[in-house]
Amino acid sequence: MIIKNGIKLAVAGAVALSAVSFVSTDASATELRLAYFMGSKHPMNKFVFTPFGKKLAEVSSGKLTVKQFPGGALNSSPPKQYSILIKGVADVAFALPGYTSQLFPISNVVTIPGVANSALDGTKKLANAMDLIRPEIKAKILAMWANQPPILLTKNKPVRKLEDLKGMKIRVTAKTNVPFIEALGASAVSQPVSVINQNLQNGAIDGILIDPSAIRSFKLYEPAKYLTIGIPGSGSAFTLLMNNKVYNGMSDQEKGWVDAASGKWLSESGGSGYDKAAAGGMKISKEKGVEIIQLPDSEIARFRDAMKPAMDKFAASKFKGGLTGAAVIKAMKGM
Helix, strand or coil: CCCEECEEEECCCCCCCCCCCCCCCCCCCEEEEEEEEEEEECCCHHHHHHHHHHHHHHHCCCCCEEECCCCCCCCCCCCHHHHHHHHHCCEEEEEEEHCCCCCCCCCCHHHHHCCCCCCHHHHHHHHHHHHHHHHHHCCEEEEEEECCCCCEECCCCCCCCHHHHHHCEECCCCHHHHHHHHHCCCCCEEEHHHHHHHHHHHCCCCEEEEEEEEHCCCCCCCCCCCCEECCCCCCCCCEEECHHHHHHHHCHHHHHHHCCCHHHHCCCCCCHHHHHHHHHHHHHHHHHHCCCEECCHHHHHHHHHHHHHHHHHHHHCCCCCCCCHEEEEHHHHCC
């Protein structure tokens, strides 16, 4: 809900959460509620959420401001962040397309192995395909970025070669990743990041395939004993979104302020921020005694060969409207 002069604007009754109205006067400030499920010390607060709020207040001379609701204050479920935005529980929300892959199939193509080689590169690949991505997101896209290609964290068994993965249960971010991990002989399960520390600790999963930044953010160095670098992969997509009714209810001037406080610069801040945070994750892994395993080029080639049938199947697959996986990858690569 938008807060106007400290008073929450809501529609009484059952539609209170879904019917969001934006009322604006020149004489008063409007406060937007920004929701995210991580704690306020997460790097994306530093690189995306806080910069957006500061810039918005700056360009609007304080007429549009942001109030953060971190730590799942409006809803603690990571996969439900998009839903609370659409319903109007939040005006702005951080959402991961990978957690609801069926809603964002094109956005999740950025996670296909080989699409991007860094977080900033993945962010640019998403921007290249924005005309294809925008129709599947029923909200105003303030920023869209990626994190780094994943590393593999394990507790009881190091992964030094392809055969080591056989029979292991590996957590992935998006269901899009499942066929590629299963092609390596492992079983794959998509899980939100909020549960993976405990699941690796108690043996519910054998490994975690994830961007290195999460090692520090979610203390994954605690259960993990081994870290394998080189398994073919690409980063996941992330979004900062605004409720459509909120944005469309703004004056042209207010929309201009929001547009100035978002877009390319904010997206690239998220991507470069994840690259920096990934370096921090690798650093703390070494400090905590996690064994770092770098796969040799010859072994990485074996992983790629094992994934090829899954890659070929994805390339030939079709999205709604007949667009192929290969066509989306081509668009992301600017070809």
